[in-house]
Amino acid sequence: MPEPTLPSPTSPKSHYSKHIILTTYPGQSGIDPVPLEWGAADAKSRGPVIVSRSNNLVKRRNAIGAHGGSYSIYNALAVAAGELDADFRPDLRNSQPTFDFPWQQAWGDKSKIVSMDPFGHDIVNQYKEELEAGWDIRPTMAVTRANMKLAEIAEAVRDGQLEVDGSIVVDSSGEVRVTKVAVEPVWYLPGVAERFGVDEGTLRRTLFEHTGGSYPELITRPDLKVFLPPIGGLTVYIFGPPERVSDEKVKLALRIHDECNGSDVFQSDICTCRPYLAFGIREAIREAQNGGSGVVIYFRKEGRALGEVIKYLVYNARKRGGDTADKYFTRTENIAGVRDMRFQALMPDILHWLGVKKIDKMLSMSNMKHDAIVDSGIKILERIPIPDEMIPSDSRVEIDAKINAGYFTTGKQITMDDLAAVRGRGWEKWEDVEH
Numbered sequence: 001m002p003e004p005t006l007p008s009p010t011s012p013k014s015h016y017s018k019h020i021i022l023t024t025y026p027g028q029s030g031i032d033p034v035p036l037e038w039g040a041a042d043a044k045s046r047g048p049v050i051v052s053r054s055n056n057l058v059k060r061r062n063a064i065g066a067h068g069g070s071y072s073i074y075n076a077l078a079v080a081a082g083e084l085d086a087d088f089r090p091d092l093r094n095s096q097p098t099f100d101f102p103w104q105q106a107w108g109d110k111s112k113i114v115s116m117d118p119f120g121h122d123i124v125n126q127y128k129e130e131l132e133a134g135w136d137i138r139p140t141m142a143v144t145r146a147n148m149k150l151a152e153i154a155e156a157v158r159d160g161q162l163e164v165d166g167s168i169v170v171d172s173s174g175e176v177r178v179t180k181v182a183v184e185p186v187w188y189l190p191g192v193a194e195r196f197g198v199d200e201g202t203l204r205r206t207l208f209e210h211t212g213g214s215y216p217e218l219i220t221r222p223d224l225k226v227f228l229p230p231i232g233g234l235t236v237y238i239f240g241p242p243e244r245v246s247d248e249k250v251k252l253a254l255r256i257h258d259e260c261n262g263s264d265v266f267q268s269d270i271c272t273c274r275p276y277l278a279f280g281i282r283e284a285i286r287e288a289q290n291g292g293s294g295v296v297i298y299f300r301k302e303g304r305a306l307g308e309v310i311k312y313l314v315y316n317a318r319k320r321g322g323d324t325a326d327k328y329f330t331r332t333e334n335i336a337g338v339r340d341m342r343f344q345a346l347m348p349d350i351l352h353w354l355g356v357k358k359i360d361k362m363l364s365m366s367n368m369k370h371d372a373i374v375d376s377g378i379k380i381l382e383r384i385p386i387p388d389e390m391i392p393s394d395s396r397v398e399i400d401a402k403i404n405a406g407y408f409t410t411g412k413q414i415t416m417d418d419l420a421a422v423r424g425r426g427w428e429k430w431e432d433v434e435h
Contacts (some may be wrong), residue, residue: 232300
C-alpha cells in the first residue's frame with residue numbers, strides 16, 4: 001500500500017515532506033536498527049538508544065516513543081509553531097553530571113533495571129564518536145547540584161531539631177545543599193512485562209490500545225524492545241556526599257514519595273503527603289549529618305497515578321457523600337475502578353542504579369513500596385511511620401483508612417468500627433446543596 005500524502009504545507013515554516021511514515025516493519029526495505037543489547041555490562045556494548053525520526057534515522061531507530069516523556073508534546077507544539085527547528089540538535093557541552101556515580105553491577109543486569117537507561121546520564125562521554133558523526137542521541141538522565149529551602153526544614157533548624165553544620169545545612173535559614181538526579185523513563189519491554197507477570201505481547205497490545213493507537217510500532221515492530229513512554233519520570237534528592245549512597249558501611253535513610261501537587265506544593269490538609277515528605281527530608285538530612293546518607297526520591301505519580309482530575313472528582317464524592325474513613329477507598333474505586341495505580345514494581349530500579357543494597361530507615365508506611373524493594377533483593381532494617389503530631393486533622397480519614405487496609409504503623413491498629421467514626425471536614429458554608 002502506498003504511503004499517504006499530505007496536502008502541500010500551508011506554512012512556509014514546515015520542514016516536513018509530503019510523505020508520512022505511519023509505521024515500519026522488520027525486514028522492510030532500508031530498515032536497519034542500530035544494535036542495542038539491553039543488559040550489556042557497559043554502554044559501548046549495550047549501544048545507544050535511538051528514537052529520532054528525523055532524516056534517515058526513522059529506519060535506524062532501535063526504540064519506540066520520544067524523548068522527554070510527556071514533554072514531547074510541548075516539543076511538538078514548539079516545532080509546529082515554528083519556534084523550534086524540527087532537526088534541532090542540543091549542544092551538550094558542559095552538561096555532564098556534577099558527580100560521576102560509580103558503575104554498579106545492576107547497570108548490566110536486565111532483570112534489575114528495566115524502566116530507565118542506566119547509561120542515560122553519560123551519553124556525552126560514552127557515545128562521543130556517534131554524536132560527532134551526527135547521531136541524534138540524547139540524555140535521559142541529568143545529575144546536578146543545588147541549594148534548597150523548605151519551610152519545615154527552617155523550622156527544624158530554628159527549633160534545634162537540625163543543626164547548622166555548614167556543609168549540608170549551610171546556614172540558620174535552613175538552606176540545604178543537595179545533589180539531584182532527574183530521570184526520564186526508558187522501558188525494556190520484556191523486563192517490564194516480566195515484572196507485571198504478563199507476556200510481552202499482551203503488554204505491547206495494551207499499551208497500543210490505551211494510548212489511542214499512538215505508537216503502532218508497539219505492534220508492528222516486535223524486534224524493537226525499548227519504549228520511551230509519554231509519562232513523567234522521577235527526581236532523586238541526595239543529602240550528604242553522594243558517594244555514601246552505595247556504601248553499605250554507612251546508614252541510609254530513604255523516603256520514596258509519590259507526587260501530590262495539592263499537598264506537596266499548595267499544602268492542602270486533606271492528606272499527609274507534604275507532612276510526610278517534609279519529615280522524610282528532615283530525617284534524610286539528619287542521617288547525612290550523622291555520617292550516613294539521606295535520599296528522597298520523588299515520583300511523578302499524581303493522585304496514586306490516577307491523575308489530578310480523578311483525585312478532585314473523588315474529593316467531591318467524598319465530601320458530598322459523607323467523608324468517613326470506612327468509605328475512603330470505595331469513593332476512589334467508584335470513579336477510577338481501582339484504589340491505586342502506582343504499581344510499585346518498577347520503583348526499585350532507581351535504587352539499584354544508585355547501588356543501594358540495604359536501607360536502614362525506610363520512611364514509609366506503604367506495604368506496596370516495602371514489598372517491591374525487599375522482593376528486588378534490597379534489605380530494609382527499620383520502617384518509620386509519620387509521627388502522629390504531623391498528621392493534619394482533616395487527613396485522619398486517609399491515614400486511618402490506609403492503616404486499616406494494612407499500612408505499617410507502630411501505633412494503634414484501626415478497626416472497621418473505628419473507621420466509621422472518623423469523619424473529615426465538610427463543606428459547611430461552601431456548599432449546602434444536596435446531591
